[in-house]
Every structure is written in C-alpha cells, then in structure tokens.
Amino acid sequence: MRGLLLALLALIALSAPLAAQDMLPPAPYAYKQLADPAQERKAQALMETLRCLKCQSQSIADSDAPMAGDMRHQVRTRIAAGEEPEAIRQWLIERYGDYVSYTPQVKPLTWPLFAAPLLFLALAAFLLRGRFRRSKGA
C-alpha cells in the first residue's frame, strides 16, 4: 500500500513538477525595479541573457518561477552593490556552467561558432570570384 502510494506520488511528481509552489512572497527585488534607472537598465539587460533553470527556454527576466524571482533579486542586489554585470554572469557560470548564459562565450569549444561565418564568407567570395571572372570573359 505504502509502495503504491509512493509510486503514485512519484508519478504525480514526474507529470507536474511545476505545480508545486511555495507559500512565501516573492523576493524583495523579484518584481521591484531598482531606484536608479541606470542600474535597473544594466540589471534588465543582464537578466534577459540569463537562463531560468526551472523553465529552461525562458530568461530569468521572462519567467515567473520563484527561482527566477530569486535570481532576479540576486542580480538586482548585486548590481545595486556596484558589481559589474559580467562579473555576475561569471559567478553564475562558475556554478551552473555556460548553459546558464544565453550569450555564448568565446573559448576553445565555441570558437568554430564564431569562425564559421567568416569561413563561409571567404568561401563565397572565392566561388563568386571565379564566376565573375567567367562572366567577364564571356
């Protein structure tokens, strides 16, 4: 009976993980902007490029998940304390890996991502050059 109940609970847990919500009010700076507009702009720009870990295709600026609210609170209080947005991004990347950031970082693993457009441009130029030359000759 107990096993059955637990299995049922597990099923519910698997089918609706987002249904579970806490009873606490949102963090102070989850929905409240910073008083300084310049700081709020910085915070907003950063929050739009950080992934919500609960609802992974949303940014923390978009998400109403309580954890995203807590992350916004974290971002806003750190910006208010004078921390640079990129330092906060690094702090999160140190903990969650690159996945937490929507802004790709240039590093050994990702440089082909940045090099590919240049390579394709060079290839296109090379191919087109041949074609122009031919049409000129014709």
Next chain:
Amino acid sequence: MSTAEQSKRPGLAVWLPLGLFAGFLALVIVGLYWPADREVSSAFIGKPLPAFDLPPATDERPGLATAQFQQGGKPRLLNVFASWCVPCAVEAPQLAALAKQGVEIDGVAIRDRKEDVARFLGQYGNPFARIGKDDLSQVQLAIGSSGVPETFVVDGKGIIRYQHIGDIRQEDIPLILRKLAEAEGGAQ
C-alpha cells in the same frame, strides 16, 4: 540549358526531397525517444562550500552554517529540499534509511515557512541534524543547485564531492553510500 543536360541525372534530384524528409523524420524520432538531458549539474563539485550562515528552518533543529562542514569530521549529506516539493516527500524514506545507517544529513529548506517545514517533518520524518532556512534561494544559487530535491556529498573539509539531482530512490542508496566513502577516503 539543353534538354540533354537536364536528362543527364534526373534520378538523384527526384529523390532529394524524400531524402530530406526522411532525414527530418529521423531527427524527430531521435528527439522523441532519446530526449536531450535537461538536468543542469552543478559546476561547483570539487570546490569548497561557499560561505553561508542560515537561520533554523524549524524550532526542533539548529540552523546551518558553512563552518559546521569544515570541522574535519565524516562526510555529510547536504539535502536541498522544501515542504512544497512533492519528490522531496517521495525521497523521505530513503533519507531516513541513510540516517539510520549513521549518515549525517543536513538540510536546506528552500523558500519555506517554519510551520510548513514542521508539518512536513512531522508527516515524513526528520532525518536532519540541522536545517537552514533559505528564503531567497541564496545558498541554492551559491552551490549551483537548480531545483529541489538535490543532495550534495560534502567531505570533512567542506569540499563538495558529489551532486545527486532529483529524489533519491531506493536504487540510488548504494551509490550515495559509495560517494560518501570515497569522500571520506579523499579527505584523509
């Protein structure tokens, strides 16, 4: 273009759309049956537990601070849970079993009210030595945990050694015990 040129290889071109479609279909099937891993594991394994000092989440147990993990004792489990989290209730018997085997378990209650924590512990048992109250998910963010429940193995020096994402099931207990033993070996 001459008709001769066109009739040279119509066979291949005709099959191309179908080939593309088949490739697309294969991609869909792969995505359906072998979905990508959506778990975000902590990048903080092997690093020292960040400094924190949480107030107690229940009157029955003291709060939780980093210093308590650095006293050179046995490795401990740090369980990130919440009373509002259903899988946390599911893993309660497994935590109780681990506690019964002498494993020391500390808890961090995420965004929780004292009365709810007390009700949860009353209903599902209390395997915790200490429970910290993390109302802003600050400790959760600081250790790279992305949900509840998660369980970390922390060695006697306060270094995070292992992260278990999701509820601990019956079959996970041997793995947790092995990771605790490994953490103990490494700390000496």
